[in-house]
Amino acid sequence: MQRVSSTTADFAADLSRLGAAIRAARKEKEISQETLAYLxxxxxxxxxxxxxxxxxxxxxxxxxxxxxxxCLPSDLLQRAKL
Incomplete structure (x- = not known):
């Protein structure tokens, strides 16, 4: 069973991992942050x-x-280990 975030520090770590997962996926697609934001x-x-x-x-x-x-939203969440 996966842990459930319960503290502010846990949530901050989760957001950091999700952000890193989004960045990694963006870089794999070879698109800029600006392009991803636009899309x-x-x-x-x-x-x-x-x-x-x-x-x-x-x-x-x-x-x-x-x-x-x-990709699927679940792909990003799995990548972030959430």
């Missing part, structure tokens, strides 16, 4: 904050980012 309909500076784990990404934005990366 996902997210402001470029916000995308940067998501990739750095500085913003709590909404499920809607995870869906948009996954669509822009041509």
């Amino acid at each position: 996902a309909g997210v402001d470029r500076s916000h995308m940067g904050k998501i990739e750095r784990g500085e913003r709590n990404v909404t499920i809607l934005n995870v869906l948009r980012i996954a669509l822009a990366l041509h």
Whole structure:
């Protein structure tokens, strides 16, 4: 059974791993952060904050980012080990 985040530090670590997973997937597709932001309909500076784990990404934005990366949202979550 997977752990459930319960502290602020746990959530921060989860966001950091998700951001790293998004960044890695973007780099594999060889697209810029600016291009991913455009394709996902997210402001470029916000995308940067998501990739750095500085913003709590909404499920809607995870869906948009996954669509822009041509993958499933679950792929990003698995990659982040969430």
